[in-house]
Amino acid sequence: MASCTVHTAPYSFHCGSISRPAAKAFSLGFHQKHQQFIFFSSRRRRAVVCSAVEKTVVIGLAADSGCGKSTFMRRLTSVFGGAAEPPKGGNPDSNTLISDTTTVICLDDYHSLDRTGRKEKGVTALDPRANDFDLMYEQVKAIKDGVAVEKPIYNHVTGLLDPPELIKPPKILVIEGLHPMYDSRVRDLLDFSIYLDISNEVKFAWKIQRDMAERGHSLESIKASIEARKPDFDAYIDPQKQYADAVIEVLPTQLIPDDDEGKVLRVRLIMKEGVKRFAPIYLFDEGSTISWIPCGRKLTCSYPGIKFFYGPETYFSNEVSVLEMDGKFDRLDELIYMESHLSNLSTKFYGEVTQQMLKHSDFPGSNNGTGLFQTIIGLKIRDLYEQIVAERAAATAAAAKV
Amino acid sequence: MASCTVHTAPYSFHCGSISRPAAKAFSLGFHQKHQQFIFFSSRRRRAVVCSAVEKTVVIGLAADSGCGKSTFMRRLTSVFGGAAEPPKGGNPDSNTLISDTTTVICLDDYHSLDRTGRKEKGVTALDPRANDFDLMYEQVKAIKDGVAVEKPIYNHVTGLLDPPELIKPPKILVIEGLHPMYDSRVRDLLDFSIYLDISNEVKFAWKIQRDMAERGHSLESIKASIEARKPDFDAYIDPQKQYADAVIEVLPTQLIPDDDEGKVLRVRLIMKEGVKRFAPIYLFDEGSTISWIPCGRKLTCSYPGIKFFYGPETYFSNEVSVLEMDGKFDRLDELIYMESHLSNLSTKFYGEVTQQMLKHSDFPGSNNGTGLFQTIIGLKIRDLYEQIVAERAAATAAAAKV
Numbered sequence: 001m002a003s004c005t006v007h008t009a010p011y012s013f014h015c016g017s018i019s020r021p022a023a024k025a026f027s028l029g030f031h032q033k034h035q036q037f038i039f040f041s042s043r044r045r046r047a048v049v050c051s052a053v054e055k056t057v058v059i060g061l062a063a064d065s066g067c068g069k070s071t072f073m074r075r076l077t078s079v080f081g082g083a084a085e086p087p088k089g090g091n092p093d094s095n096t097l098i099s100d101t102t103t104v105i106c107l108d109d110y111h112s113l114d115r116t117g118r119k120e121k122g123v124t125a126l127d128p129r130a131n132d133f134d135l136m137y138e139q140v141k142a143i144k145d146g147v148a149v150e151k152p153i154y155n156h157v158t159g160l161l162d163p164p165e166l167i168k169p170p171k172i173l174v175i176e177g178l179h180p181m182y183d184s185r186v187r188d189l190l191d192f193s194i195y196l197d198i199s200n201e202v203k204f205a206w207k208i209q210r211d212m213a214e215r216g217h218s219l220e221s222i223k224a225s226i227e228a229r230k231p232d233f234d235a236y237i238d239p240q241k242q243y244a245d246a247v248i249e250v251l252p253t254q255l256i257p258d259d260d261e262g263k264v265l266r267v268r269l270i271m272k273e274g275v276k277r278f279a280p281i282y283l284f285d286e287g288s289t290i291s292w293i294p295c296g297r298k299l300t301c302s303y304p305g306i307k308f309f310y311g312p313e314t315y316f317s318n319e320v321s322v323l324e325m326d327g328k329f330d331r332l333d334e335l336i337y338m339e340s341h342l343s344n345l346s347t348k349f350y351g352e353v354t355q356q357m358l359k360h361s362d363f364p365g366s367n368n369g370t371g372l373f374q375t376i377i378g379l380k381i382r383d384l385y386e387q388i389v390a391e392r393a394a395a396t397a398a399a400a401k402v
Numbered sequence: 403m404a405s406c407t408v409h410t411a412p413y414s415f416h417c418g419s420i421s422r423p424a425a426k427a428f429s430l431g432f433h434q435k436h437q438q439f440i441f442f443s444s445r446r447r448r449a450v451v452c453s454a455v456e457k458t459v460v461i462g463l464a465a466d467s468g469c470g471k472s473t474f475m476r477r478l479t480s481v482f483g484g485a486a487e488p489p490k491g492g493n494p495d496s497n498t499l500i501s502d503t504t505t506v507i508c509l510d511d512y513h514s515l516d517r518t519g520r521k522e523k524g525v526t527a528l529d530p531r532a533n534d535f536d537l538m539y540e541q542v543k544a545i546k547d548g549v550a551v552e553k554p555i556y557n558h559v560t561g562l563l564d565p566p567e568l569i570k571p572p573k574i575l576v577i578e579g580l581h582p583m584y585d586s587r588v589r590d591l592l593d594f595s596i597y598l599d600i601s602n603e604v605k606f607a608w609k610i611q612r613d614m615a616e617r618g619h620s621l622e623s624i625k626a627s628i629e630a631r632k633p634d635f636d637a638y639i640d641p642q643k644q645y646a647d648a649v650i651e652v653l654p655t656q657l658i659p660d661d662d663e664g665k666v667l668r669v670r671l672i673m674k675e676g677v678k679r680f681a682p683i684y685l686f687d688e689g690s691t692i693s694w695i696p697c698g699r700k701l702t703c704s705y706p707g708i709k710f711f712y713g714p715e716t717y718f719s720n721e722v723s724v725l726e727m728d729g730k731f732d733r734l735d736e737l738i739y740m741e742s743h744l745s746n747l748s749t750k751f752y753g754e755v756t757q758q759m760l761k762h763s764d765f766p767g768s769n770n771g772t773g774l775f776q777t778i779i780g781l782k783i784r785d786l787y788e789q790i791v792a793e794r795a796a797a798t799a800a801a802a803k804v
Contacts (some may be wrong), residue, residue, distance in 0.1 A: 285696065287698045287699025288700065292692050298690065299690070
């Protein structure tokens, strides 16, 4: 049986011919369920069966280490209904997480230098010279085209490059790490991109929480490590946010004067306008500028309350819409109240955002804007994925008519 | 034919008996159209016809002179569909305005001292001693009960008390002037009360406009007259605002730093909570605090733009809702855009506020919050009137069943 791949941009069809007697088992024409169409070859000796190739949707998530990427990924996976697990029977130090719909790979796996190599050359992991962007591009492109790859593993425990692991094309591939938008070739493969932008004050508070309380590092060593990373971070990581379709900015609260505890956060969701398959969410009235303190006559909140802001802004010369939440939720009824006033949420039923947040109330950030906006972005990615699937189905149907 | 008035609070019925032969022309029972009910007397010799007495709805409007009361009245009358005219064939200096539905009387007509008398006693017109509150109470009460009165006329041209004019009970009586809420007996007769509160800066700018440009007064004399009035104004007029169901506050803009031109205004509509038959209007979400700059992606406005504010506040220990508009409208599409986001407007169709504003685009304040809030209060008064009429109809129907 001969086979070929037909590219009818933006979709591909994989076609093979079968003998006419075998084709009797099929009926001719378009088969919605299997996204297949069948027709006879020109000499009518054989039947041709074409199936749409399910191209993987690729999402990029950029952020510094320890900035809540894993929580974000757990929220995203949950929106699709499954739990993400490391690959079964593989390297126990694999950075990959797989669920029914999504595969999340960590871009640290494309480090070209291991810990010793970086030390020898005097470069940090943030430095492009410590990363193999050619391989990153080739492998992400291969997966997007439906081809499995042998991806390297960077072992965070040993600091060594371990033998590769097999990554099969999933429905949605998330590439998360320091450089998903650094290389323009990789960037062009992204169907959607997100940048988690944690302000220095908050980053410091979080690092202290994690590295000091959980890992026993000293305050000085944490400060020194942040300072040491800063030049490379500013040079190679931070500039990527200009390319992101959505940026989640995490800042200290403005509700408590001179707050430095970092327990109450002001979180801003910056959404680029004009992005295909992404309609920015809005509060009350699209395109105008609104500040909203929902706590009042109908909803009572404890100190320091909650304040929302929404409005158009310019971000790196791009027109964006910004939704901001300062403060934290006390109870469930607060969140459903907010949800009812937000539009373009891409939920499948009223209250889905609140339901998702409740389901993972133990995740960090569940009572503030980080959890809320991560959940919302998860819903927007699901919506984007479903739009692509629907477009593919329409394209297959159209191709069958030709 | 004997007659009597039956009081079944809060409504009154005027009943008369007619002979049974005459009653043949009527059918027994309740007549919705005429708000009448007919029954037989105990000895069944006569039929009794009872009609609901249309008690006049009384509205109080307090404000200093030259503060836009007459424009307000023209807007209010227009909401009811008619134009207000002075009484036909009467004193050409009458202060009264009559339309199909409303009669507006000026409380200056209850001055007990004329201009010379005030000068002799050294009191201003603002001083309660220059006003006859007993007569004001008696006459407003009489009109409310459906009885015509001979109301005095204070002649603003001559400064004298002219012979009285006949005021018949209208559907709606508006008493406007300096003291509609000063005397507690008069206050208790009001079905709704409004206070126009013009800040000193704006009052000064308006006085200059009117008295200097139109009447040829000097800047010094205007300043002196404002200063001279201030103590009595603060003592007798200003305190009435605590009793008002709605206050319209007119302040200088906050959109232009240090503006003293008074051409752009910040206008606040303060609406008391819990007032019978008056549901405060709100922006987007009832009971929360919102600031809204509608000018943006969908609506472009010229400098300095428009800013709305809405939220719960406390005003003289009363719980109130405040709606604020700073700035001015450039064009019609701006106003309909705002209208679509305001709730509880008591309009009869979508766009009625905008239509009313357009109809009187030549009135002062038509491009800012004074015109907008006067129009809205006009609609709320119409709604209040219609609620009273509907309750009266229901009471008549209920009385007929007894």
